[in-house]
Amino acid sequence: MLDLSDVSFRYGTLTVTDGVSLSVGQGEALGIIGPNGAGKSTLLDLMMGTKLPAEGRITFDGRDITRMPAQKRAGLGIARAFQVPRPFHGMTVFENVLVGATGGGRRNERASYDLCFGVLEQTGLIGHAREPASTLRLLDRKRLELARALATKPRLLLLDEVAGGLTDMECKSLIETIRGVSASGVAIVWIEHIVHALLAVVNRLCVIDQGAQIADGDPQEVIQADKVREIYMGTPA
Protein backbone atom coordinates (compact mmCIF):
# COMPACT_ATOMS: atom_id res chain seq x y z
CA MET A 1 0.00 0.00 0.00
CA LEU A 2 2.72 2.50 1.03
CA ASP A 3 6.04 2.12 -0.75
CA LEU A 4 9.22 4.07 -0.10
CA SER A 5 12.02 3.53 -2.56
CA ASP A 6 15.53 4.86 -1.97
CA VAL A 7 14.24 7.76 0.10
CA SER A 8 16.80 10.17 1.56
CA PHE A 9 16.44 13.28 3.69
CA ARG A 10 19.15 15.74 4.76
CA TYR A 11 19.55 18.74 7.00
CA GLY A 12 22.26 20.55 5.08
CA THR A 13 25.10 18.06 4.86
CA LEU A 14 23.76 15.82 7.63
CA THR A 15 22.02 12.79 6.14
CA VAL A 16 19.16 11.83 8.45
CA THR A 17 17.50 9.29 6.22
CA ASP A 18 19.81 7.40 3.90
CA GLY A 19 18.29 5.53 0.97
CA VAL A 20 15.52 3.74 2.85
CA SER A 21 13.28 1.37 0.89
CA LEU A 22 10.29 0.10 2.78
CA SER A 23 6.81 -1.23 1.99
CA VAL A 24 3.76 -1.42 4.19
CA GLY A 25 1.05 -3.81 3.08
CA GLN A 26 -2.72 -3.57 3.50
CA GLY A 27 -3.63 -4.11 7.17
CA GLU A 28 -0.04 -4.86 8.15
CA ALA A 29 1.37 -3.79 11.54
CA LEU A 30 4.99 -2.74 11.09
CA GLY A 31 7.19 -1.80 14.03
CA ILE A 32 10.29 0.34 13.64
CA ILE A 33 13.02 0.42 16.27
CA GLY A 34 16.47 1.96 16.40
CA PRO A 35 18.67 3.97 18.75
CA ASN A 36 18.10 7.67 19.49
CA GLY A 37 18.88 9.87 16.52
CA ALA A 38 18.58 6.98 14.07
CA GLY A 39 16.06 8.95 12.02
CA LYS A 40 12.86 7.16 13.02
CA SER A 41 10.67 10.22 13.54
CA THR A 42 11.99 11.71 10.32
CA LEU A 43 10.89 8.55 8.55
CA LEU A 44 7.33 9.12 9.82
CA ASP A 45 7.54 12.79 8.79
CA LEU A 46 8.41 11.62 5.29
CA MET A 47 5.50 9.19 5.24
CA MET A 48 3.08 11.85 6.46
CA GLY A 49 4.44 14.57 4.20
CA THR A 50 5.46 16.92 6.99
CA LYS A 51 8.94 16.67 5.50
CA LEU A 52 9.61 16.10 1.81
CA PRO A 53 12.51 13.86 0.73
CA ALA A 54 15.64 15.08 -1.07
CA GLU A 55 15.74 11.93 -3.14
CA GLY A 56 13.67 8.83 -3.77
CA ARG A 57 10.04 8.12 -4.42
CA ILE A 58 7.02 7.49 -2.21
CA THR A 59 3.83 5.91 -3.52
CA PHE A 60 0.49 5.16 -1.88
CA ASP A 61 -1.72 2.62 -3.68
CA GLY A 62 0.63 2.98 -6.64
CA ARG A 63 0.08 6.73 -6.79
CA ASP A 64 3.15 8.98 -6.55
CA ILE A 65 2.83 11.11 -3.40
CA THR A 66 6.51 12.06 -3.05
CA ARG A 67 5.84 15.81 -3.04
CA MET A 68 2.29 15.77 -1.74
CA PRO A 69 1.73 17.90 1.41
CA ALA A 70 0.39 16.42 4.65
CA GLN A 71 -3.18 17.74 4.38
CA LYS A 72 -3.64 15.99 1.02
CA ARG A 73 -2.19 12.73 2.34
CA ALA A 74 -4.65 12.93 5.22
CA GLY A 75 -7.36 12.91 2.56
CA LEU A 76 -5.91 9.75 1.03
CA GLY A 77 -6.07 7.91 4.34
CA ILE A 78 -2.77 8.50 6.12
CA ALA A 79 -2.90 9.76 9.72
CA ARG A 80 -0.39 10.32 12.46
CA ALA A 81 -0.25 10.41 16.26
CA PHE A 82 2.60 12.49 17.66
CA GLN A 83 5.23 11.39 20.17
CA VAL A 84 4.52 14.33 22.47
CA PRO A 85 0.73 14.74 22.43
CA ARG A 86 -0.25 17.93 20.66
CA PRO A 87 -3.92 18.48 21.47
CA PHE A 88 -5.67 21.63 20.27
CA HIS A 89 -5.74 23.03 23.79
CA GLY A 90 -8.40 25.64 23.13
CA MET A 91 -11.03 23.00 22.33
CA THR A 92 -12.88 20.20 24.04
CA VAL A 93 -11.86 16.58 23.50
CA PHE A 94 -14.88 16.12 21.24
CA GLU A 95 -13.96 19.11 19.10
CA ASN A 96 -10.39 17.87 18.76
CA VAL A 97 -11.71 14.66 17.27
CA LEU A 98 -14.21 16.55 15.13
CA VAL A 99 -11.37 18.39 13.35
CA GLY A 100 -10.15 15.03 12.07
CA ALA A 101 -13.63 13.66 11.38
CA THR A 102 -14.59 16.60 9.17
CA GLY A 103 -11.29 16.37 7.29
CA GLY A 104 -10.35 19.86 8.40
CA GLY A 105 -13.78 21.34 7.77
CA ARG A 106 -14.36 19.80 4.37
CA ARG A 107 -16.99 17.27 5.35
CA ASN A 108 -20.41 17.97 6.86
CA GLU A 109 -20.22 18.45 10.61
CA ARG A 110 -23.49 16.81 11.69
CA ALA A 111 -22.80 13.79 9.50
CA SER A 112 -19.46 13.38 11.33
CA TYR A 113 -20.83 13.29 14.88
CA ASP A 114 -21.45 9.54 15.01
CA LEU A 115 -17.95 8.83 13.71
CA CYS A 116 -16.57 11.03 16.52
CA PHE A 117 -18.57 9.30 19.22
CA GLY A 118 -17.59 5.91 17.81
CA VAL A 119 -13.90 6.79 17.90
CA LEU A 120 -14.19 8.25 21.40
CA GLU A 121 -15.78 5.02 22.60
CA GLN A 122 -13.16 2.92 20.85
CA THR A 123 -10.34 4.86 22.53
CA GLY A 124 -12.05 5.00 25.92
CA LEU A 125 -12.39 8.77 25.94
CA ILE A 126 -16.14 9.12 25.67
CA GLY A 127 -16.44 10.06 29.34
CA HIS A 128 -14.05 12.97 28.79
CA ALA A 129 -15.70 14.21 25.59
CA ARG A 130 -16.85 17.50 27.12
CA GLU A 131 -13.62 18.39 28.88
CA PRO A 132 -11.11 20.90 27.57
CA ALA A 133 -8.27 18.95 25.94
CA SER A 134 -5.75 20.89 28.05
CA THR A 135 -6.96 19.27 31.28
CA LEU A 136 -6.37 15.62 30.27
CA ARG A 137 -3.74 13.48 31.97
CA LEU A 138 -0.93 11.97 29.91
CA LEU A 139 -2.58 8.62 29.06
CA ASP A 140 -5.73 10.37 27.90
CA ARG A 141 -3.73 12.84 25.86
CA LYS A 142 -2.09 9.92 24.12
CA ARG A 143 -5.50 8.37 23.57
CA LEU A 144 -6.67 11.68 22.16
CA GLU A 145 -3.78 11.66 19.68
CA LEU A 146 -4.97 8.24 18.60
CA ALA A 147 -8.65 9.23 18.53
CA ARG A 148 -8.00 12.31 16.44
CA ALA A 149 -6.00 10.31 13.93
CA LEU A 150 -8.64 7.54 13.80
CA ALA A 151 -11.38 10.09 13.17
CA THR A 152 -9.85 10.74 9.75
CA LYS A 153 -10.75 7.10 8.93
CA PRO A 154 -7.17 6.25 8.04
CA ARG A 155 -6.08 3.17 6.14
CA LEU A 156 -2.56 3.73 7.38
CA LEU A 157 -1.91 4.95 10.92
CA LEU A 158 1.53 6.29 11.89
CA LEU A 159 2.29 6.05 15.61
CA ASP A 160 5.25 7.92 17.03
CA GLU A 161 6.37 6.53 20.42
CA VAL A 162 2.88 6.63 21.80
CA ALA A 163 3.73 4.31 24.70
CA GLY A 164 6.53 6.46 26.10
CA GLY A 165 6.10 7.87 29.62
CA LEU A 166 3.23 5.60 30.62
CA THR A 167 3.07 3.28 33.62
CA ASP A 168 2.89 -0.47 32.95
CA MET A 169 -0.84 -0.56 33.53
CA GLU A 170 -1.45 2.41 31.27
CA CYS A 171 0.81 0.94 28.64
CA LYS A 172 -1.15 -2.32 28.68
CA SER A 173 -4.47 -0.58 28.18
CA LEU A 174 -3.05 1.48 25.31
CA ILE A 175 -1.69 -1.69 23.67
CA GLU A 176 -5.18 -3.21 23.84
CA THR A 177 -6.62 -0.20 22.06
CA ILE A 178 -3.95 -0.25 19.35
CA ARG A 179 -4.46 -3.97 18.87
CA GLY A 180 -8.15 -3.31 18.33
CA VAL A 181 -7.30 -0.72 15.69
CA SER A 182 -4.97 -3.13 13.95
CA ALA A 183 -7.58 -5.91 14.07
CA SER A 184 -10.09 -3.59 12.39
CA GLY A 185 -7.90 -3.70 9.28
CA VAL A 186 -6.01 -0.40 9.59
CA ALA A 187 -2.35 -0.71 8.60
CA ILE A 188 0.02 0.56 11.30
CA VAL A 189 3.56 1.86 11.29
CA TRP A 190 4.70 2.18 14.88
CA ILE A 191 7.96 3.65 16.13
CA GLU A 192 8.66 2.70 19.72
CA HIS A 193 11.43 2.45 22.30
CA ILE A 194 9.37 0.21 24.52
CA VAL A 195 10.06 -2.94 22.56
CA HIS A 196 7.74 -5.27 24.50
CA ALA A 197 4.80 -2.99 23.74
CA LEU A 198 5.70 -3.06 20.10
CA LEU A 199 6.13 -6.84 19.98
CA ALA A 200 2.66 -7.26 21.46
CA VAL A 201 1.12 -5.75 18.35
CA VAL A 202 3.34 -5.80 15.27
CA ASN A 203 3.75 -8.66 12.81
CA ARG A 204 6.85 -7.24 11.15
CA LEU A 205 9.82 -5.39 12.59
CA CYS A 206 12.31 -3.08 10.94
CA VAL A 207 15.51 -1.69 12.48
CA ILE A 208 16.96 1.69 11.56
CA ASP A 209 20.46 2.86 12.47
CA GLN A 210 22.10 6.09 11.33
CA GLY A 211 19.36 6.72 8.81
CA ALA A 212 19.71 3.35 7.10
CA GLN A 213 17.67 0.21 7.40
CA ILE A 214 19.66 -2.72 8.79
CA ALA A 215 17.05 -5.40 9.35
CA ASP A 216 13.48 -6.10 8.31
CA GLY A 217 11.35 -9.19 8.86
CA ASP A 218 9.70 -11.39 11.47
CA PRO A 219 9.86 -9.56 14.84
CA GLN A 220 11.37 -12.47 16.82
CA GLU A 221 14.03 -13.20 14.20
CA VAL A 222 14.95 -9.53 13.82
CA ILE A 223 15.30 -9.00 17.54
CA GLN A 224 17.65 -12.02 17.77
CA ALA A 225 19.82 -10.94 14.82
CA ASP A 226 23.50 -10.29 15.66
CA LYS A 227 23.59 -6.87 14.03
CA VAL A 228 20.60 -5.70 16.03
CA ARG A 229 22.01 -7.04 19.31
CA GLU A 230 25.23 -5.24 18.50
CA ILE A 231 23.48 -1.88 18.17
CA TYR A 232 21.49 -2.30 21.32
CA MET A 233 23.99 -4.12 23.58
CA GLY A 234 27.35 -3.18 22.04
CA THR A 235 29.99 -5.53 20.64
CA PRO A 236 31.32 -8.15 23.06
CA ALA A 237 34.97 -7.43 23.90
Place this chain on the structure above:
Amino acid sequence: MTGYTVRRYGQHHIWIGVLALLSVLVLAALPAFAGKAALRIATEMAGYMALAVMWNLLAGYAGVMSIGQQAFVGVGAYALFVLCGTMGLPLIPAIIAAGLLTTLLSIPVGLILFRLNGAYFAIGTWVVAEIFLLLTAQSQTLGAGAGLSFPAGVAKSFGTATERAALFWWIALSIVLLSVGVAYLWLRSSRGLALTAMRDDAEAAAGLGVDTKRNRLAVYLLAAGVAGMVGAVLFLGKLRISPAAAYDINEWTASIIFIVVIGGLGRLEGAILGTLIFFVLRGFLADFGAWYLMAMGAIAIVVMLRMPQGIWGFLHERTGIELFPMRRDICPPKGRAMS
Protein backbone atom coordinates in the same frame (compact mmCIF):
# COMPACT_ATOMS: atom_id res chain seq x y z
CA MET B 1 -25.70 4.94 16.25
CA THR B 2 -24.07 5.74 19.55
CA GLY B 3 -27.02 7.56 21.12
CA TYR B 4 -25.00 10.67 21.95
CA THR B 5 -26.24 13.96 20.60
CA VAL B 6 -24.77 17.44 20.27
CA ARG B 7 -26.51 20.68 21.19
CA ARG B 8 -25.26 23.93 19.71
CA TYR B 9 -27.34 26.41 21.77
CA GLY B 10 -27.85 26.99 25.47
CA GLN B 11 -31.14 28.07 27.08
CA HIS B 12 -30.07 31.70 27.42
CA HIS B 13 -29.29 32.10 23.72
CA ILE B 14 -32.93 32.74 22.83
CA TRP B 15 -32.83 35.82 25.06
CA ILE B 16 -29.47 36.90 23.74
CA GLY B 17 -30.83 36.56 20.20
CA VAL B 18 -33.88 38.70 21.03
CA LEU B 19 -31.65 41.30 22.70
CA ALA B 20 -29.27 41.34 19.72
CA LEU B 21 -32.15 41.88 17.32
CA LEU B 22 -33.52 44.73 19.46
CA SER B 23 -30.10 46.41 19.68
CA VAL B 24 -29.68 46.22 15.91
CA LEU B 25 -33.10 47.90 15.48
CA VAL B 26 -32.17 50.63 17.98
CA LEU B 27 -28.82 51.15 16.23
CA ALA B 28 -30.50 51.39 12.84
CA ALA B 29 -32.90 54.00 14.25
CA LEU B 30 -30.04 55.97 15.83
CA PRO B 31 -30.28 58.95 13.42
CA ALA B 32 -33.82 59.58 14.73
CA PHE B 33 -32.57 60.59 18.15
CA ALA B 34 -28.80 61.19 17.90
CA GLY B 35 -27.14 64.32 16.59
CA LYS B 36 -24.48 64.70 13.93
CA ALA B 37 -21.54 64.50 16.34
CA ALA B 38 -22.83 61.35 18.03
CA LEU B 39 -23.45 59.72 14.65
CA ARG B 40 -19.88 60.48 13.60
CA ILE B 41 -18.49 58.79 16.68
CA ALA B 42 -20.84 55.84 16.18
CA THR B 43 -19.69 55.54 12.56
CA GLU B 44 -16.07 55.57 13.61
CA MET B 45 -16.81 52.96 16.27
CA ALA B 46 -18.51 50.67 13.77
CA GLY B 47 -15.48 50.93 11.47
CA TYR B 48 -13.05 50.12 14.28
CA MET B 49 -15.21 47.24 15.42
CA ALA B 50 -15.26 45.72 11.93
CA LEU B 51 -11.47 46.03 11.74
CA ALA B 52 -11.10 44.51 15.21
CA VAL B 53 -13.35 41.55 14.40
CA MET B 54 -11.25 40.90 11.29
CA TRP B 55 -7.92 41.30 13.05
CA ASN B 56 -9.13 38.90 15.70
CA LEU B 57 -10.02 36.40 12.98
CA LEU B 58 -6.54 36.84 11.51
CA ALA B 59 -4.40 36.76 14.63
CA GLY B 60 -6.70 35.07 17.14
CA TYR B 61 -7.80 32.19 14.93
CA ALA B 62 -5.86 31.79 11.70
CA GLY B 63 -2.52 32.65 13.35
CA VAL B 64 -1.86 35.38 10.77
CA MET B 65 0.01 38.13 12.60
CA SER B 66 -0.53 41.10 10.28
CA ILE B 67 0.57 44.56 11.36
CA GLY B 68 -0.11 45.96 7.91
CA GLN B 69 -3.90 46.09 7.59
CA GLN B 70 -3.55 49.87 7.08
CA ALA B 71 -2.41 48.98 3.55
CA PHE B 72 -5.97 47.93 2.69
CA VAL B 73 -7.65 50.69 4.70
CA GLY B 74 -5.64 53.22 2.69
CA VAL B 75 -6.21 51.63 -0.71
CA GLY B 76 -9.95 51.30 -0.03
CA ALA B 77 -10.21 54.93 1.05
CA TYR B 78 -8.32 56.22 -1.98
CA ALA B 79 -10.35 53.94 -4.26
CA LEU B 80 -13.54 55.56 -2.99
CA PHE B 81 -12.21 59.10 -3.47
CA VAL B 82 -11.31 58.26 -7.05
CA LEU B 83 -14.31 56.08 -7.98
CA CYS B 84 -17.02 58.14 -6.33
CA GLY B 85 -15.38 61.58 -5.98
CA THR B 86 -13.61 61.88 -9.32
CA MET B 87 -15.27 59.34 -11.61
CA GLY B 88 -18.79 59.84 -10.33
CA LEU B 89 -19.72 56.23 -9.48
CA PRO B 90 -22.73 56.11 -7.09
CA LEU B 91 -21.76 55.85 -3.41
CA ILE B 92 -22.83 52.31 -2.48
CA PRO B 93 -21.41 50.61 -5.60
CA ALA B 94 -18.20 52.62 -5.06
CA ILE B 95 -17.84 51.32 -1.49
CA ILE B 96 -18.47 47.74 -2.61
CA ALA B 97 -15.96 48.25 -5.43
CA ALA B 98 -13.41 49.54 -2.93
CA GLY B 99 -13.87 46.34 -0.92
CA LEU B 100 -13.57 44.15 -4.01
CA LEU B 101 -10.47 46.00 -5.11
CA THR B 102 -8.67 45.47 -1.79
CA THR B 103 -9.74 41.82 -1.78
CA LEU B 104 -8.27 41.35 -5.26
CA LEU B 105 -5.13 43.23 -4.28
CA SER B 106 -4.68 41.04 -1.21
CA ILE B 107 -4.40 37.88 -3.35
CA PRO B 108 -0.94 38.60 -4.84
CA VAL B 109 0.15 40.35 -1.62
CA GLY B 110 -0.96 37.39 0.47
CA LEU B 111 0.62 34.81 -1.83
CA ILE B 112 3.96 36.61 -1.55
CA LEU B 113 3.78 37.31 2.19
CA PHE B 114 2.70 33.80 3.16
CA ARG B 115 6.09 32.60 2.01
CA LEU B 116 7.41 34.30 5.14
CA ASN B 117 7.00 32.87 8.63
CA GLY B 118 6.38 34.32 12.08
CA ALA B 119 8.00 37.68 12.75
CA TYR B 120 9.16 37.95 9.14
CA PHE B 121 5.58 37.75 7.98
CA ALA B 122 4.51 40.50 10.41
CA ILE B 123 7.32 42.79 9.26
CA GLY B 124 6.51 41.96 5.65
CA THR B 125 2.91 43.15 6.07
CA TRP B 126 4.18 46.43 7.49
CA VAL B 127 6.66 46.86 4.63
CA VAL B 128 3.87 46.32 2.10
CA ALA B 129 1.80 49.03 3.78
CA GLU B 130 4.77 51.41 3.66
CA ILE B 131 5.28 50.64 -0.02
CA PHE B 132 1.62 51.45 -0.71
CA LEU B 133 2.06 54.72 1.19
CA LEU B 134 5.13 55.67 -0.86
CA LEU B 135 3.47 54.74 -4.14
CA THR B 136 0.39 56.80 -3.25
CA ALA B 137 2.53 59.78 -2.25
CA GLN B 138 4.28 59.59 -5.64
CA SER B 139 1.07 59.74 -7.63
CA GLN B 140 -0.01 63.18 -8.86
CA THR B 141 -3.52 61.88 -9.67
CA LEU B 142 -3.91 60.93 -6.00
CA GLY B 143 -2.76 64.36 -4.85
CA ALA B 144 0.76 63.18 -3.93
CA GLY B 145 1.80 63.86 -0.33
CA ALA B 146 -0.92 66.45 0.25
CA GLY B 147 -3.78 64.08 -0.57
CA LEU B 148 -7.27 64.73 -1.88
CA SER B 149 -10.42 66.48 -0.77
CA PHE B 150 -13.76 64.89 -1.53
CA PRO B 151 -15.48 67.13 -4.13
CA ALA B 152 -17.99 69.34 -2.29
CA GLY B 153 -20.51 68.98 -5.12
CA VAL B 154 -20.56 65.19 -4.87
CA ALA B 155 -20.76 65.34 -1.06
CA LYS B 156 -23.75 67.72 -1.28
CA SER B 157 -25.52 65.27 -3.58
CA PHE B 158 -25.72 62.89 -0.55
CA GLY B 159 -27.89 65.47 1.27
CA THR B 160 -27.38 67.92 4.13
CA ALA B 161 -24.64 67.41 6.72
CA THR B 162 -27.12 65.66 9.03
CA GLU B 163 -28.47 63.42 6.28
CA ARG B 164 -24.92 62.54 5.27
CA ALA B 165 -24.02 61.59 8.83
CA ALA B 166 -27.03 59.27 8.93
CA LEU B 167 -26.19 57.74 5.56
CA PHE B 168 -22.57 57.09 6.50
CA TRP B 169 -23.69 55.58 9.78
CA TRP B 170 -26.00 53.13 8.06
CA ILE B 171 -23.22 52.11 5.70
CA ALA B 172 -20.77 51.61 8.58
CA LEU B 173 -23.41 49.71 10.55
CA SER B 174 -24.00 47.41 7.56
CA ILE B 175 -20.27 46.75 7.26
CA VAL B 176 -19.85 45.87 10.94
CA LEU B 177 -22.97 43.67 10.97
CA LEU B 178 -21.72 41.90 7.88
CA SER B 179 -18.27 41.39 9.43
CA VAL B 180 -19.62 40.07 12.71
CA GLY B 181 -22.15 37.88 10.89
CA VAL B 182 -19.62 36.32 8.54
CA ALA B 183 -17.08 35.85 11.32
CA TYR B 184 -19.69 34.20 13.54
CA LEU B 185 -21.01 31.79 10.92
CA TRP B 186 -17.48 30.90 9.90
CA LEU B 187 -16.23 30.28 13.42
CA ARG B 188 -19.30 28.29 14.37
CA SER B 189 -18.89 25.90 11.43
CA SER B 190 -16.47 23.01 11.18
CA ARG B 191 -14.30 25.25 8.97
CA GLY B 192 -14.03 27.62 11.91
CA LEU B 193 -13.04 24.70 14.10
CA ALA B 194 -10.30 23.91 11.59
CA LEU B 195 -9.16 27.53 11.87
CA THR B 196 -8.99 27.26 15.66
CA ALA B 197 -7.05 24.02 15.29
CA MET B 198 -4.50 25.81 13.09
CA ARG B 199 -4.04 28.48 15.72
CA ASP B 200 -3.34 25.86 18.39
CA ASP B 201 -1.02 23.68 16.29
CA ALA B 202 -0.76 24.20 12.55
CA GLU B 203 1.33 21.08 11.86
CA ALA B 204 -0.99 18.76 13.75
CA ALA B 205 -3.97 20.39 12.02
CA ALA B 206 -2.45 19.82 8.59
CA GLY B 207 -1.94 16.15 9.49
CA LEU B 208 -5.69 15.88 10.07
CA GLY B 209 -6.50 17.32 6.66
CA VAL B 210 -6.75 21.04 7.48
CA ASP B 211 -5.63 23.03 4.44
CA THR B 212 -3.70 25.63 6.42
CA LYS B 213 -2.53 27.70 3.46
CA ARG B 214 -5.96 28.03 1.94
CA ASN B 215 -7.60 28.90 5.24
CA ARG B 216 -5.01 31.56 5.98
CA LEU B 217 -5.43 33.11 2.57
CA ALA B 218 -9.25 33.02 2.84
CA VAL B 219 -9.19 34.92 6.15
CA TYR B 220 -6.64 37.35 4.77
CA LEU B 221 -8.82 38.11 1.73
CA LEU B 222 -11.91 38.67 3.85
CA ALA B 223 -10.02 40.95 6.24
CA ALA B 224 -8.60 42.94 3.32
CA GLY B 225 -12.05 43.42 1.79
CA VAL B 226 -13.53 44.63 5.07
CA ALA B 227 -10.54 46.93 5.68
CA GLY B 228 -11.06 48.46 2.23
CA MET B 229 -14.74 49.18 2.89
CA VAL B 230 -14.03 50.55 6.37
CA GLY B 231 -11.34 52.84 4.95
CA ALA B 232 -13.80 54.02 2.31
CA VAL B 233 -16.59 54.92 4.71
CA LEU B 234 -14.40 56.46 7.43
CA PHE B 235 -12.50 58.76 5.06
CA LEU B 236 -15.76 59.65 3.35
CA GLY B 237 -16.90 60.96 6.73
CA LYS B 238 -13.73 63.06 7.00
CA LEU B 239 -14.10 64.30 3.36
CA ARG B 240 -10.32 64.56 3.23
CA ILE B 241 -7.55 62.05 2.73
CA SER B 242 -3.75 62.08 2.80
CA PRO B 243 -1.23 59.22 2.56
CA ALA B 244 -0.05 59.73 6.14
CA ALA B 245 -3.59 59.45 7.52
CA ALA B 246 -4.77 56.69 5.18
CA TYR B 247 -1.83 54.34 5.84
CA ASP B 248 -1.41 55.25 9.52
CA ILE B 249 -0.17 52.20 11.42
CA ASN B 250 -1.12 53.72 14.80
CA GLU B 251 -4.67 54.37 13.83
CA TRP B 252 -5.48 51.27 11.78
CA THR B 253 -3.33 48.58 13.37
CA ALA B 254 -1.95 49.58 16.79
CA SER B 255 -5.36 50.73 18.09
CA ILE B 256 -6.98 47.62 16.66
CA ILE B 257 -4.43 45.36 18.36
CA PHE B 258 -5.09 47.22 21.62
CA ILE B 259 -8.83 46.63 21.20
CA VAL B 260 -8.48 42.93 20.47
CA VAL B 261 -5.92 42.28 23.21
CA ILE B 262 -7.84 43.97 26.01
CA GLY B 263 -11.15 42.57 24.78
CA GLY B 264 -9.87 39.01 24.39
CA LEU B 265 -7.83 37.55 21.55
CA GLY B 266 -9.44 34.49 20.01
CA ARG B 267 -12.98 35.37 21.11
CA LEU B 268 -15.47 37.03 18.84
CA GLU B 269 -17.04 38.91 21.75
CA GLY B 270 -13.60 40.23 22.72
CA ALA B 271 -13.29 42.45 19.66
CA ILE B 272 -16.73 43.94 20.28
CA LEU B 273 -16.22 44.56 23.99
CA GLY B 274 -12.70 45.88 23.30
CA THR B 275 -14.02 48.47 20.85
CA LEU B 276 -16.52 49.77 23.41
CA ILE B 277 -13.81 49.99 26.09
CA PHE B 278 -11.42 51.70 23.67
CA PHE B 279 -13.92 54.42 22.79
CA VAL B 280 -14.88 55.02 26.41
CA LEU B 281 -11.21 55.32 27.39
CA ARG B 282 -10.48 57.57 24.45
CA GLY B 283 -13.42 59.76 25.36
CA PHE B 284 -12.14 60.21 28.90
CA LEU B 285 -8.43 60.42 28.20
CA ALA B 286 -8.24 62.30 24.90
CA ASP B 287 -7.95 65.68 26.65
CA PHE B 288 -4.73 64.67 28.39
CA GLY B 289 -2.55 64.87 25.28
CA ALA B 290 0.47 62.57 25.31
CA TRP B 291 -0.68 61.07 28.64
CA TYR B 292 -3.51 59.50 26.71
CA LEU B 293 -1.24 57.12 24.80
CA MET B 294 0.79 56.29 27.90
CA ALA B 295 -2.37 55.53 29.86
CA MET B 296 -3.63 53.27 27.06
CA GLY B 297 -0.29 51.46 26.99
CA ALA B 298 -0.35 51.00 30.77
CA ILE B 299 -3.90 49.64 30.63
CA ALA B 300 -2.94 47.18 27.89
CA ILE B 301 0.01 45.92 29.95
CA VAL B 302 -2.07 45.50 33.10
CA VAL B 303 -4.79 43.61 31.22
CA MET B 304 -2.23 41.35 29.54
CA LEU B 305 -0.60 40.53 32.88
CA ARG B 306 -3.74 40.08 34.96
CA MET B 307 -6.08 38.69 32.30
CA PRO B 308 -4.06 37.09 29.52
CA GLN B 309 -7.32 36.00 27.88
CA GLY B 310 -8.58 39.58 27.77
CA ILE B 311 -11.54 40.99 29.63
CA TRP B 312 -14.09 38.88 27.80
CA GLY B 313 -11.98 35.76 28.28
CA PHE B 314 -11.85 36.56 31.99
CA LEU B 315 -15.63 36.97 32.19
CA HIS B 316 -16.27 33.87 30.09
CA GLU B 317 -14.05 31.69 32.28
CA ARG B 318 -15.94 32.72 35.41
CA THR B 319 -19.48 32.76 34.11
CA GLY B 320 -19.49 30.51 31.05
CA ILE B 321 -21.48 33.12 29.11
CA GLU B 322 -21.14 33.21 25.34
CA LEU B 323 -22.90 35.89 23.31
CA PHE B 324 -22.23 33.98 20.14
CA PRO B 325 -22.85 30.30 20.75
CA MET B 326 -19.93 28.26 19.41
CA ARG B 327 -20.29 25.46 21.94
CA ARG B 328 -20.85 21.82 21.20
CA ASP B 329 -22.64 20.45 24.24
CA ILE B 330 -22.68 16.69 24.37
CA CYS B 331 -25.80 15.00 25.69
CA PRO B 332 -25.28 11.37 26.69
CA PRO B 333 -27.94 8.74 26.00
CA LYS B 334 -30.31 7.95 28.88
CA GLY B 335 -28.70 6.15 31.76
CA ARG B 336 -25.12 7.25 31.00
CA ALA B 337 -23.32 9.88 32.97
CA MET B 338 -20.65 12.24 31.76
CA SER B 339 -17.89 13.80 33.78
